[in-house]
Amino acid sequence: MAINFDKALGIHPHTMVLRAKRAEVIAGNIANADTPGYKAQGMDFKQMLSQAQSKQQMGMAKTHDKHLNASMSLNDGLAYRTPNQPDTGDGNTVDVQLERNLYMENSLEYQASVNFMSGRFRGLNKALRGGQ
Secondary structure, eight states, X not given: OOOOHHHHHTTHHHHHHHHHHHHHHHHHHHHTTTSTTOOOEEEOHHHHHHHHHHHHHTTOOOSSTTSOOOXXXXXXXXXXXXXXXXXXXXXXOOOHHHHHHHHHHHHHHHHHHHHHHHHHHHHHXXXXXXXX
């Protein structure tokens, strides 16, 4: 009997992809903190995860090795952040402290997903070996 990884892992591989994309967006904001006119971007994680879930439920898996992967566009969930601080005159909306906190939070959530996936694979491996 073959193992269906989509059923075994659920939405968790999608969360890792989204968290990696979110880390890129936040890192880009931090890198452009001193760029005049740069507008900080954010990502609606819940919306993107819901899109990933609906695509998984619609059966977007490949049925043949030569088929292309059906993937979501990760840019659809990006939006400009509403600034929490007054404009300093250069038009930049990056709040470095906020971005650092968001990056740390995202990093912890990513690590939690990695730990969950690792545990799931250990369980699958144990099941395949017959509990040894």
